[in-house]
Amino acid sequence: MRLEPKPAPSMAVTLLYPAMAILATFVIAAILVMIAGAAPLQVFGLVIKGAVGSQFALVETLTRATPLIFTGLAIAVAFRAKLWNIGAEAQLYAGAVMTILLGTGAIAAPAFVLIPVIIVGAMTAGALLLLGPAILKTRFGVDEVVTTLLLNFIFLLFVSMLLEGPLKDPMGLGWPQSERVVSEGRLPRIIQGKRLHFGFILAIFSALAVWLIMAKSVLGYEMRAVGHNPQAARFAGIPVNRVLVKTALLSGGLAALAGVSEVAGLKGSLTLDISPGFGYTGIVVAMLALLNPLGVVVSAIFVAGIFVGADAMSRSAGVPSYISDVMVATALLSMVTAIMLTRFRIRWR
């Protein structure tokens, strides 16, 4: 078996293959659901209902999608320049820690001052966290996959230390949790009484901004050039290393916004479980969106919907909610296969 490149795919093919990927995802998930002893169509119905079937479900899905949009954007930006940032999880926590440092009373200011201060501070923290690996990569050729991945564990332990020590809430009954963000620092709710908060608006706005940067700005052009062919970029006079460092700052800053959004928007305080792996899921979100910033919004909502819907489904159908992990993973594999098939033809011999 071997792959032969195909000529430029037609529009129909570019649309048909992803559609087939989604179909394949459902077929494979259906098999697993049947093994679990439930009826696939009923289960899928429950997943969809649990994801978008009511105002409550929709709000939950969009709330869950918010941090995924930020981490998805962070990954999309970095991967576009072929900077393999696997450390969005740590950058998210860096943003969360900065939110607590600035937002629990250290600065007394009205909301319209404090919230921007928190956002800028958190983005700086996330950016600085990725700056180290970026410099190690550009100066010494250290593989950033290794450094960013390992930094996740280091930083999580660091946060754990902070929560057991200096950041521990004295009123927290001994739980490793921080003080609560003051009300001026909280992101306002979009609908009164619902969990969806201003962070979602910020996420949409960020996606538009990132799209504008990637498509129209000098920096976006440089990042794409460096990602596609660093050697040719260097020859043309594009400062490859400087572009990689700028990419790292942008990517780390975006991932940190997920931390702001979860702490100042949703939870109010920092614990060690504010992220069930949003930083890693962001990789899936970005890949499903083919690294397109606007596509990240759609794929984040899709992935969040499957997680939220599967939770609801498992309560009523008795199928473990782990099916959501399988579905997201299958969707990614199917999509990657579909993309390959639009570019290559398989020859058997």
Add this chain to the structure above:
Amino acid sequence: MTAQQSGEVVLNLSGITKTFGPLVANDSISFSLKQGEVIALLGENGAGKTTLMNILFGHYVADAGTVTAFGHELPKGDPQAALDAKIGMVHQHFTLADNMTVLDNIALGTQSLFRPSFDRAKAKQRIVSHAEDFGLSVDPDALIADLSVGERQRVEILKALYRDARILILDEPTAVLTPLETDALFRTLKMLVAKGLSIIFISHKLQEVMAVSDRVLVLRGGKMVGEELTANTDRKALAGLMVGEDIQPPKISEPQTGKTVFKLKGVSAKGVGTGADLQDIFLELKAGEITGLAGVSGNGQAALAALISGTLSPSKGSIDINGEAIRSWSPRSALAHRIGRIPEDRHAVGMIGDMSVTENVVSERYLGSRFSKMGFLNWGAARRFAESIIRDFDVKCPSPEARVRLLSGGNMQKLILGRAFDGDPQMILASQPTRGLDVGAVSYVHAQLLKARARGAAILLISEDLDEVMTLSDQIIVMSKGRLSSPSKRGARTIADLGTLMAGHGFEGASDISSKEPDHAA
């Protein structure tokens, strides 16, 4: 060599057809090879020579047609069958493991995995006897990494002989050789034929084809357009068949030599890849002149090109532009000093294949106010620039939005020319500017270089094609082992003189000069 008309047919290709999408790479090609015969497969790049040989060798599966060797039809798509049928191939790019010895490379793949021992002495004995029989002198215990290109090619031939090849296919074997090494190769081929081997010699160089073959097959656009006994034809007729039209050599006027634009003074730098380091280089380029740099590949040309492009900085010595010493050197400073650069590898270095024509043509000037403002690109202006290059340089592409990867090599090179010639550069570096292009595109590139020369640009032409260097250059410099020879005016050195220099002889005098104030830089 005399055609052995009576020899029995050892190889027969019949009706070979292969298409890649809309491209017909081979269109119903048939020919046969007799024992003791050398046939030359002549054609331009892209004519279908390599595809045909890949089918013969089982790397590709033909859409139609059969290959018969020694009376047996070869199964399709099975390289092992071709090897078993005693067909050996010497590829243009060698397939040797650098960190192993000659002996190990030759024996590689001939031993069963499960055999406990390997009789090295016997294998060595066999290699040495082949080497003596056919003038392929090479030390069996030497590491491949220590060998010259010519020696590596001998190892490849020995590898085929070690496997008892009776049919030998050589793909562009002279592209990497000095004239002397080429002569030695031709002598070896004659000895092989005398022992009854049959040879297919793939080339696009007419004089070699005339020198070495009994019969010539001409391919053009995937079709066999001519089959002639070498004795009954001549270079002109073959060239006509190969190109399909008469080609006119470029008319070259007297140079209007101006002031010195670019000067390297005692520059040393680390080599690029496996190429030689630059050692104490003196080079002077004058306005309105083409300086040709001849040499066998890997002798430091890549490093010199990288140095002038700005991607490599000198470890010693200085760069002067218009009489001023340059302090910091980078691609951007080279561009700022109006140096137009045509890189050797247009796919890997010249263009970004997955980006559009528009995005590629602005890559050297996107920062100026012409194409960007306040950190945002003016894509309208960029597109108009791309359209002007497409029009002025006759680039065939669907639109400025087309991805560059989809363009042919010639059209890609025209885009690079358009980008490099924008803003009327005072100096042009053309590194292997016509490698892999068809004749039409080659003459276009030559014409553009001559036009730039007439405009008063100082041009450095780096090429492995000695004909190209001798045709275009007002002065010729030879590069060997990272050193430059003294320059010679057009016609002052014969091919034999240049060949001697290319082989690395006769530099002692030149380095004496360059260690003092060099006369050619005065």
